[in-house]
Amino acid sequence: MSTTLPLAMLIELAQNKTDEASRRLGQLQRAQIGAAEKLEMLIRYRQEYYDQLQSQMQDGLPSSSWRNFQHFIATLDSAIEQQRAVASQADSRLAHGRSDWQQNKRRLSSFDTLAERARQQQAQLANKREQRSSDEHAARQFRQRMLAAAE
Template sequence: MPQKLPLSTLIELAQNRTDAATRALGQLQSAHNSATETLDMLLQYRQEYLDQMATLMRDGMASSELHNFQGFIGTLDNAIEQQRALTQQADTRLAHGRGDWQDNKRRLNSFDTLADRRSQQNVVALNKREQRDSDEHTSRQFYQRSQQQAG
């Protein structure tokens, strides 16, 4: 079994970490979207409830009914504030997840760049060896011809 080069191992580890960070970022993005959608839904529901209350107040409503509406709106306001806190936490986690993914991607790109440089160096060295071998072969042929002509 051929032994892996240390750089290949580092690239593989960096790729695995980047893949894991990508999956985590996707989950964080999904959680963020869900929290934002829930907040938007609560805000919309609150506005609809306020609109309904305004319509009923124009038509006349009992004070007990108004009190119930106000109590429910207070409950909605509490739920909205809790959801805003959850959304802010999701924002923070998402920002950290993006930073983690960027760090991992940058590390992977660095290792890939090193591997490309090493590959280019190997190609240059191989070309030099081939040129040297070709030069030596040509020199031997020239020497052999000059020996044959002299002898």
């Protein structure tokens, strides 16, 4: 019983940490998906804008429009690079969060294994006590029958 209580407390703490790591992992996954989607959107937008430029260039494009296009594409490229950095950081955080969750899960599993072993040992001790009690009871009955038969 003395090892069961601290072990139960450790299991509860490990379960709480694992639950918290699961919540963080979910948040990190959502952030990573959001960052990847935003990056994809920026890349698509740049491609659409570039396709429009190609179409306009076939019909002739004033130099002021060309400069505006170059400026806008440069701004988009900068935003894409920044978003790539954000997405990379999100990937890194997600990998770290996944590792943290796995570590907490392994720790919880280890405590569960220890608790199961303790339960099995307690069950074996209880079975031995019950067997010993049963054997002693049978031996007393046998002795009483032998004494009764001897009289």
